[in-house]
Amino acid sequence: MNKPSCLHIDPRTGLLLLVMSNILAFIQPSFPLELGWIIFLCLLTALCGCGKAAVKWLLVFGLILCLQFYILPASPKLIATGCSIFANYTRRMLSCAIVGMLMVKRTPLRELIVGLRTWHFPQKLIVAVSVTLRYFPAIREETGYIRDAMKLRNIHGLQKVEALVVPLMISATSTAEELSAAAVTRGIENPAPKTSVVELRLNAADWTCIVTGVLFTAASYLTS
C-alpha cells in the first residue's frame, strides 16, 4: 500500500484537509485561490506516489472548465441543463474528491482507526465502521460465487435479482453470527481503552499541509 520513497501523510491530516475542502466548497473562493488549492492537492497526491492520478485530476478540472465556459452554453437545452448542475457540483467538490481518493488509496484502515481513536471518536462507532469497510470485499466475493451459481442454473431476467439478494442476505446474517463469535472471544467488548502497535505522529509534511490549508481557507473567507 505505501511505497517507501513517497510522502506519507497522517490520516488526521487527511481528515483536516477534507474538512477544509468542504468549507471551500461552500465559500466559493475566487478563481486564483480555487486553482491554487487544486494544484496544491494534486502536488500532494503526486508526492504521495499517485502521480498518474494527480495528472488525471488536473485534466478533469480543465475539462470541467471547458464544459462550463465553452461547450455547455452552445449545447442543446437538454444536455446543457442536465450537465450544468453536475458540472458546477463536480467543480466545487473536486478538492474533496482529490483528498478522498488520496485517503482511500494511501491510508491503511488500521491507521485511520487509530487516528479516529486519538480524536476520541466513540469506540462503538469505530468498531461498526471497521466491520462495514471490512465487509465490502466479502460482498464482492459472495456476489461472484452467487453469479457463478446462477449461470450454472440458467437463471434469467428479473429472477436474477431475487436470486442474488436472498443468498447474499442469508450469508450476511451467518457471517454476522460467526464474526461476532470470533470477535467477542478475542475481547472486543473489553471496556479498557484499546491500544495499538501503530503509532501516529504528525511530522513536518503534515504540519505544512495543515498550515497551507488554513491559509487557503482564511484567504477564501476574507476575499468572498
Add this chain to the structure above:
Amino acid sequence: MSSNRLSRGLNGKDLITVGIFSAVYFVINFAFMLLSALHPILWILMPGFIAVFSGIPFLLMCTKVQKPGGVLLMGVITGLIYFVTGMFTVIILVTFVIACALAELSRAMMKYASFKGNLAAFVMFSLGMTGSPLPIWLTRDSFFAQISSQGMPESYIETLKAISSPTMLIVLFAAPVIGAFIGAYIAKGMFKKHFIKAGIV
C-alpha cells in the same frame, strides 16, 4: 436457569450486525447514487429510488438489533463514508443524523418489534440521503451567478431555476417517503417468502 440477557446498550454482536448490514445498504445506496448522476432530476429523485430498493438490509438490521442506536449507527456510517471519500459535503452527515434521530424515536415509541414502527423508522431514515442534492438549494444564488457569468442562454437559466425551485424541494422530501413505503413492503414480502421460512429472523 434461563439466560436472557438484553442489555440496553449495543454489544459486540449488535455492532458487528449493524456494520455488516450497513455495508450491504451502502452498496445498494451507492449503485443508485451513481445512476442518478445522469441528470439533476434523477439526482433529486435519487433518495426515493434508494428507498425503494434498500428496505431489505434495513429491516433485517431492525429485526436483529431491537435496541436504540442501530439505525443511528447505520446512518452515521453511510454519511461518514460518503463524506470521507469526498463524494458529498458534510451536509449529508447532518441530514443523516437528524433523520436517524427521528427514526430512533419512532422505533422507541413502537417498542422495536413492530413492522409499523420499523416502517416509520425506514421512512425517516431514507430522508437522510436528501443531504446529497440539498446543496443545489443551499448554494442557489452563487450557482446562478456563476452560470450567467459562463454565458448560458436565458431559457436555459429558466429551466435550471425550475429545477431548483421550492416545488422541487418538496419533491426532494416527498420521494423518499413514498419510496420507503414501497421499499418496506417489498422487504416485508421477501421476509415472508424467504427470510422467515429460512429461519434467519
Add this chain to the structure above:
Amino acid sequence: MISIENVSFGYSGEKGTLRDITLRIKDGECVLLCGESGCGKTTVTKLINGLIPHFTDGCSLAGKVSAEGLPVDETELYELAKRVGSVFQNPKSQFFNLDSDSELAFGLENQGADPAFIRTRLKETIQNLQLTSLQGRNIFSMSGGEKQLLAFASVYTMNPAVFVLDEPTANLDEDAVTRLGEQIRLLKRQGHTVIIAEHRLWFLSGLIDRAVFLKDGKIARSFTGAQFFSLPERERIGMGLRALTPSSGSLPSALPCGTAEGLSVEGLTCGFGREEPVFRSLSFSAVTGEVLAVCGKNGVGKTTLTRCLCGLTRERAGAVRLSGKLFNRKQRTRAAFCVMQDVNHQLFSDSVMGECLLADPDCTNARAEDVLNLFGLLLFRDKHPMALSGGQKQRLAVATAVLSGKELLIFDEPTSGLDYAHMMEVSSIIRKLAKEGRIVLIVTHDRELIHCACDRVLEL
C-alpha cells in the same frame, strides 16, 4: 483447569442438546471431543469459551461450568477471552481486519496491552509458528489454509492458558492439517490446555491425552489417547467415527485424453488476467461410469480447472470434449454443474419443490417427487432450502443438477466437516450418479472419500 458439572443444555425450543454432562480437564491436558454430527461436541466447546450462555439468547442451561477458576456464566466474555482462546472452523468469517498484521495484534489491542509488549509477543508468535510469509498481507488474498493459520496465530498471540478448537481442519488440505498437528504439539510443550472438537482424527494420534465420545448429548465413552487410537476398525465405524489412521494405498491415475465416451481434456491451459497460467497443457480423460478424484495442494489450480470445465472461465489454450464433440464455454455451462463447497450460494427458491421446478420448468410434479425421494428429501418438499441441514442442502443441489439433465458433475470438497455416516452417504450418491451414465469429478482432500467413492485419481 476446566470443570463442567452436571450440565444440561438446550437451544431455544429444543431440549436435550446436552444431558447431564460432567467433565473435568486438568491443566496441560489435550482432550478430544468426538462423535457423530449433532452429538453436542461443538456445544461443549461453547460452554468452555463462554459463548454459552453469553452469546446465546433464549436457551436453557443447568449446572456449573468454570474455566481457570472463573465461573463462566458470571464472567464477562472479554475476561474469559484472556484465559480461553477460541479457533473456529470457517476461515472466511473469523477475521475482523483487512490485513494480517492488525489481525495478529487484535486480541492484545482489545485488552489494552502496552504496545511494546504487543510487539514482543508478535515477534514471538511469528517465530514460533513460522509465519514470515503471512506478514503484511491482505487477508482476502490468502488461501484457506493460510487463513486458518492466521486465525490460530491471532489467538496464540494472546497466550491464553486454554485453547478451544472447534473443527479447525474442516477446510484444510493434508499439509495444512499436519501443520495444525505440529502447532498443537507446540502448545502441549508450552503447557497449554487444549480442547479440540473434531471429525478428522488421524492427525491427532500421539497428541491427545484423552478422547471423550459423545452421543445424543451425553458422554457415552471416555478413552485415554492410546486406547482411542488402538480401537479396532469395526468398533470405530460402529461409533460413526472417521479413520484413525491416515488412509493408505493408491488408486490408478486418470486416463489420458482422447476418450470417445466421456470428458476429454486436451492441452488445457488456464490463468487469470495477465498473470502466469495456473496450469499448462493439462490432458486427461474421465469416462462415464467411473468417478475421477482431482487432488493437489491448495493453489495448484483445482478451482480454476473446475471453473474452466463449467464454462465459468475461459481457457487460454487447449480443448474440452464431451463424447468426442468439442464443447465451447457456453456449451459447457449448459452441460456441467458444480456442487460448490459452500452450497448456500446455489439454492434460490423458497421451497424444495420450487427449487426442483426452477431447475427444470418443464418437469412434472411426479418426476420432481421421484427425484426428491431418491435423495431422501421428499418429506421436506415445502421447506425453505436454507432451512435444511448442510447435508440436505448438498443433496438438493445435486437433485437440481439431475433434474436439469446435466451430464458433467463436479463436486468441490463435498465432505469437509462431515462425519462417517454422512461421508458414506455422499459416497453412495456419487457412485449412483456415475453408474447412471454421468461423468463425475470430485475435487477433494479427503482420502477416505477417495477410497470409498473414486476409481481414478488426477494429481495436479
